[in-house]
Amino acid sequence: MLQTFFNLDIIGQAWRIILAGLGNTVLLSVIVVPLGLLGGLALSLLAGVRKPWVRWPLMAWVDFFRAFPPLVLLIFLYAGLPFVGLELGGFACVCIAFFLNNGAYYGEILRAGIESVPEGQTEAARSTGLGRYQTMLYVVLPQAVRNVLPDLLSNTLEVVKLTSLGSVVAMPELLFQARQAQSLTYNPTPIVFAAVIYFVLLWPLVRLLSRLENRALARP
């Protein structure tokens, strides 16, 4: 059992390949998380526009991308677009798919956050002479982000986990590299090793989230 799943010799052979994958996973996360947040911020600010011709298309957009499995979106971009002469490559496809998918999720979360800030805050800020954008930037957003911080973190956790989808489009991230190492060594240890890395990397975030969630609920 140990020889099969925790074979130290195999780790000795494969660790370079796997660490390169880890580097790419981290790099990918550092790119797609801010990208998703940016998209989400744009969507949530647009949601503040109370015009039906903005509101309904926006809601449709968000629900559309929340209903779409991210992998389907990714495959569509990766396998579909070359038919119209657009070959984007795995990395660009992952970025676009994540931007669309996570933008929708982050957008919903931030919208809820912005709506949770009482109207009086905006009115008070405006009456002190702050402009609309200043009010949003200095008064509403900081409170909004604070109110939905657990949800934002939870979504970020999901985004980092989702970077493993990159392996399907040959992005050399952690899972892809582990699979490569597995087929080179005929041993599943690299996959276990990769799983351990994911766990060690993300466990602190999971613990933190679990705390935040319980505290949010314990509040009377």
Place this chain on the structure above:
Amino acid sequence: MSNWERFLDTFFNGRVMARYLPDIAYGTLVTIELAALVIISGLAAGLALALVRSLGFRPLNLLIVFVVDLFRALPPLVIIVFIYFGLPAVEVSPSGFISTWLSLALVLMAFSEEIFWAGITSIHKGQWEAARSTGLSYGQTLIHVVLPQAIRLTIPPLTNRTIAITKGTALGTVVAVSEILGMASSAVSNSYNPSPLTLGAIAYLILFLPMVIVGRWLETRMTWKR
């Protein structure tokens, strides 16, 4: 042919779509079957773990928390790949369908346990004491007093989480499950036209859009606030 016509011919090719419609329909049935199995077993296991945790037996609770944390931290695709490509090394060879089902059910179990547990602990201690003092047993208190309130609180977050995990059935395509995405992908390589993917995308929207809309509605109807 104008650009627009070429675009339509590429992504909305009626002939190709008609030809592969039965395949995609079959894939949709597989997706529904997989999704139903994941939802039922995942939620049942999550609720069971939360109930065991409420007994307050410390070593067992630590184990439950660890298992829950583990399956919240691991990407579902990693679990699927481990079960499908890793377990055969010890002579256990689950099919792609079973691997996907098992993985997603474990992930849903972990997330739903957290949510159920949060719901149970959110019920005020006085409720327990009052119920017990009227002569209800521990089990009766749980079933008739605590759970009805707890589950009501948990419905919106649970719905959203369940949808998110159920969408993961598409991951089955990586381990050769013939669900929507898998069927669509092979149809694309057979027909050399991406229209089956469009068809697959439509199938996913038909399946999941109503769920997302119901989730949104539930969220505005019953929030965590009491």
